[in-house]
Amino acid sequence: MNKPTLIFIINPSAGKGKSLSKDLVLSHWPNHQVIFEEAYDGRAERILNYLEQGITEFVVAGGDGTVNDIAKLLVHTNASMGIIPLGSGNGLARDLGLPTEPLEALSVVSNGTVRAIDVGYLNGKPFFCTAGVGFDALCAHDFAKKKHSRGLWNYIKIIFERYFSYTGIEARYQNGIKRYFSITFANAGQFGNNAYIAPHARVDDGLLDCAMILPHPKWRFADLGIRLISKRLNGFPYFEHLNFKDLKLEDLSDLHAHIDGEAVDLEGPTVHVKIEEKALKVII
Template identity: 35%
Template sequence: MLKSNILFIINPISGGKEKHTIPALIDVHLDHAKFNANFSFTSYMGHAAELAEEAANKNFDVIVAVGGDGTINEIASKVSSLGKILGIIPFGSGNGLARALHIPMNAIKAIQIINQLNVQRIDAGTLNGKYFFNMAGIGFDARISAAFAGNKTRGLKGYITLGLKEVKSYQPEHYELEIDGVKYERDAFMLSIANSTQYGNNVHISPKSLLGDGLLEVCIVKPVSLYKLPLLAYEMLNSKTHRSNLVEIISGRRISIIRKKENSVHIDGEPFFMGKNIEIAVVPGALKVITSMK
């Protein structure tokens, strides 16, 4: 039986978690009858994508992201375009895509999932030509992603602290939307474009989203007063936003958004600065990924 060449690309700073012992852990628990293992550590933003492309061109069959949603995005964007298989060992702050794929947060159990090599195809989205696999966003969550990128305190605690600080001064914005040819105008606290159900940490903005249904969900979080934020948080944590008066969810394949001014967006949690016009589309079955789902 031929072994598959597998590369583990490790982001040493994602989620604020130490990872220098990960290669040894993988060496113990990986099925070496199935895989020839190699390891690379990232050194800068964009390095994971470079390593993934190089590995794909060197005939690596499986490329594993050891990090959070941003690391996964860099690697998955290359894996998808080059027809390889993505694996995930979650080590981010939220791990939204890994949770949606039912990949364990425990590293040893995640390695055991890779050993099973159960591969499924999932959709991707594009936002102004950039791939996303879990979630993209405009508005408040994009502002937080931009601020968090420069924050020294990583992990969930740092994200929550920053969010509570920024929400006091944030003002909703006006958006013109077109979803599969139907036009809408909305004032919104934020717009989340969902491929999976959640941002991460089991915070669900779009409980009915499916990774392989050929659709994206536009989640319009309405302007909300500070005293209603705990209710919104409760609904997200209990997967109730599809029945919420605070959130409107519209499914579609092609989405256009016009905002008043250029500003930040986030793509799988990573911030980008973009113009007023945003074009979004679903790419059905774009990514082959190892998952525990049957």
């Protein structure tokens, strides 16, 4: 009997990936033919070719950006995806309850079950964890431009550099223009590193969360940070929240955005965000 095929995709630049030898991976799937691929630009064609061959098992070892790159190709297919978190934030993996240690995650994913989750779209681009505009998008763009290694501490440094001078972004929602510090569209509850921007968000509830932080006195910086990591942002007096399936923002004053933490530029001053329910199968 032919062994089923599994495609194991790893981001070679992820530091934690050095602990994942091919022999170690093969030991967790002894009854599979495992094909190893590296994540890089242009990989989409090969993944789509595997799907055309009828291969339905994929495992992605990388951060949220790598997960997004592969997951968007598997939406609305019969394929399922496991995640071995190797990034600095690992927002989706954490939200799914996966271990952040690669060896532990290997054991969980190789013995896991399939769960269907929702997918968000920002101007047609899929996101699985969070997307947004405002301060977080500005930091994502700064992070992408700087010549340094990826990692939590470098991101925190950018936050400190930008936070105290940032004045916000204007956007029109329904009939009124308002200034915001940040607007986050959340499928999962957190950005990553257990920073919970939408503590009540669920990846399979058929809804997206819109978490809006309003301009606030900068001396509230520590309070805001503590509330993010303690899941108490709902009590912050400069916070607004709503659930939605389809939402549009217009007349944005800044075209910077992020999708799953990766910097993107909007083509115009309008953001249209919607959900597709149970569109991606993940292994947990």
